[in-house]
Amino acid sequence: MAWTPLRFRVNGHPREIPCPPERILLDLLREDLELTGTKRGCDLGTCGCCAVLIDGRPTLSCLTLARLAEGREVTTIEGVSPPQGLSPLQRAFVEHGATQCGFCTPGFVIAATALLRDHPRPSRAEVERAVAGNLCRCTGYTKIVEAILATAEGR
Amino acid sequence: MSSAEPVRTPTRLLGSRIPYIEGPLKVSGRATYTDDLRRPGMLVGRLLRSPHAHARLRSIDVSAARAMPGVHAVLTGDRYPTPFGVLPITHDETALAVGKARYIGDIVAAVAADDELTAERALAAIRVEYDLLPEYTDTHGGLVPVAEPIHARVKDGSNVQKEVLQHFGDVEAAFAGAAERVHVHGRYAGVNHGFTEPLVTLADATPDGRLTVWSATQVPHYLHRTLHEVLGLPMHRIRVVKPEVGGGFGGKSDPLPHEVICAALSLETGRPVKILCDREETFYTNHGRHPTENDVRIAFDAEGRIRAYDIDALIEGGAWSSFGTVTTYYNGVLSMGPYKVPNFRYRGRRVYTNKPPNGAMRAHGGTNIRHSVETAIDIAAERFGIDPFDLRDRNALPPNSTTVNDFRITSTSFRRCLSEARRASGWDGKFRRLPYGRGIGLGCGFYISGSNSPIHFTPKMPQCTVHLKVDMDGGIAVHCMQADIGQGSNTLMAAIVAEVVGVDLDRVHVIPVDTDVSPVDIGSYSSRVTFMMGNATRKAAESLRDQLLKATSRVTGHPVERLRVATERYEVAHRPEVGLSYLEALHAAMETQGALVATGAYSSPPMGGTFKGARAGTAPAYSFAAYVAEVEVDPETGVYRPERMWAAFDCGRPLNRLAVEGQIQGSIHMGLGQFMGEAMDYRGARLMNPALLDYKIPMPQQMPEIEILLVGDDDPEGPFGAKEAGEGPLIATLPAMGNAIYDAVGVRCVELPLTPDKLLRGIERREAEGRAWKGH
Amino acid sequence: MHLDPFELHRPATVDEAVEMARRHAGAFDFLAGGTDLLPNYKMHLNLRPHVIALEGIRELEEHGVERIGAMTRLAEVEGDAALAAAYPGLLEAVREVATPLVRASATVGGNLLLETRCFFFNQSEFWRHSLGYCLKADGDRCHVVPQKEKCYATFSGDLAPVFLTLDARVELAGPEGRREIPLAEMYDAHGDGIHRTKLRPGEILCGVRLPPGARSWRTTYRKLRLRPSFDFPELGVAAAARFDGDRVAEARVAIGGLETYPTSYPSETAALAGERLTEAAARAVGERIRAKVRPVRNTAIAPDYRKKMAAVFVRRALLALSGGAAA
Numbered sequence A: 001m002a003w004t005p006l007r008f009r010v011n012g013h014p015r016e017i018p019c020p021p022e023r024i025l026l027d028l029l030r031e032d033l034e035l036t037g038t039k040r041g042c043d044l045g046t047c048g049c050c051a052v053l054i055d056g057r058p059t060l061s062c063l064t065l066a067r068l069a070e071g072r073e074v075t076t077i078e079g080v081s082p083p084q085g086l087s088p089l090q091r092a093f094v095e096h097g098a099t100q101c102g103f104c105t106p107g108f109v110i111a112a113t114a115l116l117r118d119h120p121r122p123s124r125a126e127v128e129r130a131v132a133g134n135l136c137r138c139t140g141y142t143k144i145v146e147a148i149l150a151t152a153e154g155r
Numbered sequence B: 001m002s003s004a005e006p007v008r009t010p011t012r013l014l015g016s017r018i019p020y021i022e023g024p025l026k027v028s029g030r031a032t033y034t035d036d037l038r039r040p041g042m043l044v045g046r047l048l049r050s051p052h053a054h055a056r057l058r059s060i061d062v063s064a065a066r067a068m069p070g071v072h073a074v075l076t077g078d079r080y081p082t083p084f085g086v087l088p089i090t091h092d093e094t095a096l097a098v099g100k101a102r103y104i105g106d107i108v109a110a111v112a113a114d115d116e117l118t119a120e121r122a123l124a125a126i127r128v129e130y131d132l133l134p135e136y137t138d139t140h141g142g143l144v145p146v147a148e149p150i151h152a153r154v155k156d157g158s159n160v161q162k163e164v165l166q167h168f169g170d171v172e173a174a175f176a177g178a179a180e181r182v183h184v185h186g187r188y189a190g191v192n193h194g195f196t197e198p199l200v201t202l203a204d205a206t207p208d209g210r211l212t213v214w215s216a217t218q219v220p221h222y223l224h225r226t227l228h229e230v231l232g233l234p235m236h237r238i239r240v241v242k243p244e245v246g247g248g249f250g251g252k253s254d255p256l257p258h259e260v261i262c263a264a265l266s267l268e269t270g271r272p273v274k275i276l277c278d279r280e281e282t283f284y285t286n287h288g289r290h291p292t293e294n295d296v297r298i299a300f301d302a303e304g305r306i307r308a309y310d311i312d313a314l315i316e317g318g319a320w321s322s323f324g325t326v327t328t329y330y331n332g333v334l335s336m337g338p339y340k341v342p343n344f345r346y347r348g349r350r351v352y353t354n355k356p357p358n359g360a361m362r363a364h365g366g367t368n369i370r371h372s373v374e375t376a377i378d379i380a381a382e383r384f385g386i387d388p389f390d391l392r393d394r395n396a397l398p399p400n401s402t403t404v405n406d407f408r409i410t411s412t413s414f415r416r417c418l419s420e421a422r423r424a425s426g427w428d429g430k431f432r433r434l435p436y437g438r439g440i441g442l443g444c445g446f447y448i449s450g451s452n453s454p455i456h457f458t459p460k461m462p463q464c465t466v467h468l469k470v471d472m473d474g475g476i477a478v479h480c481m482q483a484d485i486g487q488g489s490n491t492l493m494a495a496i497v498a499e500v501v502g503v504d505l506d507r508v509h510v511i512p513v514d515t516d517v518s519p520v521d522i523g524s525y526s527s528r529v530t531f532m533m534g535n536a537t538r539k540a541a542e543s544l545r546d547q548l549l550k551a552t553s554r555v556t557g558h559p560v561e562r563l564r565v566a567t568e569r570y571e572v573a574h575r576p577e578v579g580l581s582y583l584e585a586l587h588a589a590m591e592t593q594g595a596l597v598a599t600g601a602y603s604s605p606p607m608g609g610t611f612k613g614a615r616a617g618t619a620p621a622y623s624f625a626a627y628v629a630e631v632e633v634d635p636e637t638g639v640y641r642p643e644r645m646w647a648a649f650d651c652g653r654p655l656n657r658l659a660v661e662g663q664i665q666g667s668i669h670m671g672l673g674q675f676m677g678e679a680m681d682y683r684g685a686r687l688m689n690p691a692l693l694d695y696k697i698p699m700p701q702q703m704p705e706i707e708i709l710l711v712g713d714d715d716p717e718g719p720f721g722a723k724e725a726g727e728g729p730l731i732a733t734l735p736a737m738g739n740a741i742y743d744a745v746g747v748r749c750v751e752l753p754l755t756p757d758k759l760l761r762g763i764e765r766r767e768a769e770g771r772a773w774k775g776h
Numbered sequence C: 001m002h003l004d005p006f007e008l009h010r011p012a013t014v015d016e017a018v019e020m021a022r023r024h025a026g027a028f029d030f031l032a033g034g035t036d037l038l039p040n041y042k043m044h045l046n047l048r049p050h051v052i053a054l055e056g057i058r059e060l061e062e063h064g065v066e067r068i069g070a071m072t073r074l075a076e077v078e079g080d081a082a083l084a085a086a087y088p089g090l091l092e093a094v095r096e097v098a099t100p101l102v103r104a105s106a107t108v109g110g111n112l113l114l115e116t117r118c119f120f121f122n123q124s125e126f127w128r129h130s131l132g133y134c135l136k137a138d139g140d141r142c143h144v145v146p147q148k149e150k151c152y153a154t155f156s157g158d159l160a161p162v163f164l165t166l167d168a169r170v171e172l173a174g175p176e177g178r179r180e181i182p183l184a185e186m187y188d189a190h191g192d193g194i195h196r197t198k199l200r201p202g203e204i205l206c207g208v209r210l211p212p213g214a215r216s217w218r219t220t221y222r223k224l225r226l227r228p229s230f231d232f233p234e235l236g237v238a239a240a241a242r243f244d245g246d247r248v249a250e251a252r253v254a255i256g257g258l259e260t261y262p263t264s265y266p267s268e269t270a271a272l273a274g275e276r277l278t279e280a281a282a283r284a285v286g287e288r289i290r291a292k293v294r295p296v297r298n299t300a301i302a303p304d305y306r307k308k309m310a311a312v313f314v315r316r317a318l319l320a321l322s323g324g325a326a327a
């Protein structure tokens, strides 16, 4: 079993890391790279807690083979956070009470970051559709949707 | 009587919208949850679960597993057989099955290994021989003596775990003389908490004889006790730490088997061990809301006043007791508000079955019974031809009264809940006036603001203690074992300190729960934290403030009574230019004693009757609710949607509006889930949907537009007038929906969840009976 | 949740992929977006020692109005304005698949070749072991319709019904060469329900071809499920029609989510040709189809209800095509 190390970019930095073929990206990020901001809620594509950006596209890391990230750019929640302080979206999540237990929050932030990049002024329905792959058990989504809409209006 | 505006005393910070203090960590992925932690040399723990619902363990051969390279320990039930359970009176759980397995998923063995793969191979190498026993999967069958009771300690060889019989007043006479009698037979599937963070524990037994356990728990103190009881270590050598917790809703309040096993594996191996349950295991652990069947009979006099309740609840326990004894009481006694009920009879029975245990879930014990009662009241209103609001208003429990079972009711703004919900929803123009397929409905709620009765009585101690420490840097460290699991209690604790001491919020640091340093609070359940922790925190903060005022007095020469707290400053009330800044006062106070410490504690006052079970349901305060739902039903498919909800809630004074709103919105979401589609779907003993794909938690598009009306007066005993908003807000959601659907299509909703196929069947039945509704 | 070890192959062309498939005949799976295969692998469903990833093969990724490469991501279909304008029903169906996060990876090919689903199959190793394995994986009986030959798992892809109503064809490449067949013939209507398609061993689905006339059809898709996202169809109805003035020239209905393969109903819709698409006509088609479908109890919603809804959804879908309000 001779595989070459996996080469890809993580949060802007090139990484090279041993990675067997069956390694799931979520496991690689959390266990090998210690990027624990990406959460594991179900491991089966049914909660959205594990979302990351792959080449800018919000994707479920629990249903992605790490080796298929070869040569790609993976951005995790750690990577969408500016080095100092918070992004306007993150700030809105805090101020609007869009995070309670916070376990779903990284996934929502990832999904919403991509939404606002592609659709700077989404309607409420568009926001609801964009986060319809993310489960939140605490907030009832109301404040999450409000925070995303407020971010869009704020720019 | 209640005036239009709630009565409130002024505050600086409390009562505003206070973002969570740990919010920045959570939105940036920097908040640390248990599974984010790792320790050098950490092993992976894995659990072997019984594939049979009821089976004697004839033999377990672990020799092959033990011999595998990379396997460090293999445990079976005989090693730590001490029974435990959240209630001291019903210790019937063991960490690993002893003698027999009682449900599909019951843990029979555990391994600790170098990695996941090795651990799984080791599990596969364990040979268990089972003798299959009869499976008991329904409550009715368990009421009578059975061949092989699930637990030895049961009544008459049946599977009845607990029976409660209560009678106050004269129910027979009340029914005999009633002008109207209503009966509802409600059936409720079990539901699961569905928190997003799966169950997980990390344990590290170290050579100094100490054991540290990090766990996704909402009651660190009970876990601490249980580890002590089962593992035999003195409590002071066990340290329980609660990292951030990804939701609990009751599902992380029992001490759970995997937590004990994880600690045991660490003790066995002398290495750190982590057990992360997957979602399926998390569903098997369950402890969710009990499947319930209930019969609610209500007698009314000719004026529509309630004369009596006669209630019977048959509650499915699953394999263990968990909180079940409390559940069995609650299903009766939590029907005692928000209405005056002069005569009351209740029989509650909780029956073991060979399924995952049921336990406490948000609005524990108060949800299913409430739906049946509120449906019955709606039926009565229709029969009397009285508006549902008027009928409820006529029956409202007054403030400062006592219920027939001796609940002490202090503050209630229930009648204001009613009037505000009625006004805001435009009820009078809509009720029975919307076209066929559209409907509006009212449901009300009542819940405890903290159980007056702590689960453990030994030693006798307050329900909550809070410590504060300030050193020369001016930061105030707050220590308390209350468990923030996302509800915002850390933020509230900090805000109360900041409010009382008069400092900026960022001076206050809430120290993560760590039993080595946090004084005991009995945890996040029964919606008790704001009330009890809030009062304890307030006392601690007042003590600290008094020390600062005394120092200010000493320096300024003005007596303490003349001083007042301003922002980051203590000054003479009539000469504000004279005073000390917070830091000046602090440093002055430190001159003699060094760092300041202060403590505060809360114990609920004596209350309740003297009969057996009198304490169940007693609380220092109660919340009240009146919710209106407006729905749209497609009568041809049975598909429906909640469009709007008006949630009038009396939580006393909302101390953090942002958090209270979040609790109400989240509660409505959870209540809608139970109403619309969530169910622990069993075929026989087998859970068909141990997965988030098939367990139907609602999505954003299913949420109604919600208007929140916080209408409570300040509670006389609550901290700054607050009561609870964590659990009660769920309850009224269900009956509001049910009664709205009735208004829309004329079908009573007494079997939950109400999936479209069920509703369509109801509509078809109504049509077949020739009962027209709104011309259809 | 880790995966058991396998060998991963990354061919650069279809020919290479076919060659690898030939070499590992019977011991491999193709991996497209993986949103179906990987959950199944995590549950230890029919694991294979070799996985051939189709990602990165250009030919499979190209998409336009006449041809959609099999590796086109559902998110790309959603974002392709020309496709959406040409086949509104396709867009409706795509948007109803799973969730946006799944659609970022999920492919058109994977959707058409989705493993069939069943309450007794889409379960963990532990769960299936506990009950006893079934025909479709590791066992020798069916828990839904107890017998030993046939599996009744449900085809739950959302796109197939729409493509069927558009008379789509599929391009296949395999060890025996390339061929193109109608999509309808790809599904094995008379098989054992376990091997759900008539693809030959090692065959790759390269793309979907839409006939030039397809653009003149009006299309629509209706999906039954409990939640507006995540959930697989419990019934998926696609309807398409071509009009001649105010009369139907030709109409088609295809249904997924009910049986082991997606099905078209040509004889049930034939009567619409040359007629006005009235409420009564649409209702009659719905009733005829309802009489024909045979869902079984292996999903979240009871089969009798799904059957009843087939009639309602068909009627509504057809009426929506006529431009009339969906009554």
Ligand SMILES: Cc1cc2nc3c(=O)[nH]c(=O)nc-3n(C[C@H](O)[C@H](O)[C@H](O)COP(=O)(O)OP(=O)(O)OC[C@H]3O[C@@H](n4cnc5c(N)ncnc54)[C@H](O)[C@@H]3O)c2cc1C
Pocket (backbone or CB within 6 Å): A044, A045, A046, B693, C029, C030, C031, C032, C033, C034, C035, C036, C037, C038, C039, C054, C070, C071, C074, C096, C097, C098, C099, C102, C105, C106, C107, C108, C109, C110, C111, C112, C113, C114, C115, C156, C157, C158, C159, C203, C204, C205, C206, C230, C231, C232, C233
């Ligand atoms: C939470 C969740 C919800 C879902 N909900 C829905 C839903 O509502 N509707 C729906 O339709 N689907 C749903 N899905 C299933 C799946 O995401 C989609 O059907 C998707 O389109 C499958 O595509 P894929 O590329 O991911 O398939 P893969 O998983 O890569 O492949 C699926 C199967 O097709 C084979 N295959 C794939 N491509 C080819 C090819 N080109 N040639 C030969 N064989 C091939 C694979 O070997 C495999 O057997 C859901 C999935 C999840 C995880």
Ligand code: SF4
Pocket (backbone or CB within 6 Å): C117, C118, C119, C120, C121, C134, C135, C136, C137, C141, C142, C143, C144, C145, C150, C151, C152, C153, C298
């Ligand atoms: S239909 Fe029968 S054989 Fe097919 S997956 Fe379901 S249980 Fe197995």
Ligand code: FES
Pocket (backbone or CB within 6 Å): A039, A040, A041, A042, A043, A044, A045, A046, A047, A048, A049, A050, A051, A060, A061, A062, A063
């Ligand atoms: S962990 Fe990936 S979707 Fe739940």
Ligand code: FES
Pocket (backbone or CB within 6 Å): A098, A099, A100, A101, A102, A103, A104, A105, A135, A136, A137, A138, A139, B196, B246, B247, B486
């Ligand atoms: S904040 Fe807890 S799950 Fe979303």
